[in-house]
Amino acid sequence: MHHEEQSRRVSHKLIIGALVSGRGTNLQQILDDVEAGRLHASVSVVISNCESAEAISRAKARGIPAIFIDPKTYASTEEYDGAVLDVLKTHAVELVVLAGYMKIVSSVLIEAYRNRMMNIHPSLLPAFSGLHAQRQALERGVKVSGCTVHFVVEEVDAGPVIMQAAVPVEEYDTEESLSARILEKEHQIFPKALQLYSDGRLQVIGCRVVIAEG
Ligand code: GRF
Numbered sequence: 001m002h003h004e005e006q007s008r009r010v011s012h013k014l015i016i017g018a019l020v021s022g023r024g025t026n027l028q029q030i031l032d033d034v035e036a037g038r039l040h041a042s043v044s045v046v047i048s049n050c051e052s053a054e055a056i057s058r059a060k061a062r063g064i065p066a067i068f069i070d071p072k073t074y075a076s077t078e079e080y081d082g083a084v085l086d087v088l089k090t091h092a093v094e095l096v097v098l099a100g101y102m103k104i105v106s107s108v109l110i111e112a113y114r115n116r117m118m119n120i121h122p123s124l125l126p127a128f129s130g131l132h133a134q135r136q137a138l139e140r141g142v143k144v145s146g147c148t149v150h151f152v153v154e155e156v157d158a159g160p161v162i163m164q165a166a167v168p169v170e171e172y173d174t175e176e177s178l179s180a181r182i183l184e185k186e187h188q189i190f191p192k193a194l195q196l197y198s199d200g201r202l203q204v205i206g207c208r209v210v211i212a213e214g
Helices: 003-011 025-035 054-061 077-090 107-112 133-140 175-198
Strands: 014-020 041-048 066-068 095-098 117-121 144-151 161-168 202-205 208-211
Touching (some): 014 077, 014 175, 025 041, 041 077, 054 066, 077 107, 095 175, 133 144, 133 175, 161 175, 161 208
Parallel strands (some): 014 041, 014 095, 041 066
Antiparallel strands (some): 144 161
């Protein structure tokens, strides 16, 4: 590799696109880490399926294009995802993050971004997939839960695991208190997983993600 090409590659920032539906604290953490130089990436666009998502204002506050795409104006999830894909491509997105995205993603997006789309889930997968993972953990009585960053595959919450963090369940935890402690860990591991990707250190082998030494 020529020296010039090498330095261009090294200096190239990973271009991230985020899909959101709500509060957007994971997005906020990613934006903060980018701004502080802790995450070598840039967020080029944020897309929401929900017009009132707080995540939209968080993006706009940083001058990042934040676009609401209304699911009601599309006949199917595939058509909707086609519109999302167009926007992602327009903004040259290399890696998609699902940051509290509550809509099922179809094969239209999954195939276009195979092993280039990450989700964060508030449990130690494969335990407690689906909605209300923290409530499920409390109801099942586990003593440890946590969060998982994984690549997105067709089956919901089932893709190759990139990073996990454990959170002990305390005796008097409520759904709110457990969720809050898990969220703190989410904010730590999601940017870390993105940085690993950005550094080219993630290799997917079947269900496993091998992390190369840095
Ligand atoms: C998080 O708990 C995440 O694990 C789940 O949705 C929630 C999003 O929170 N996928 P926020 O919108 O990032 O604040």
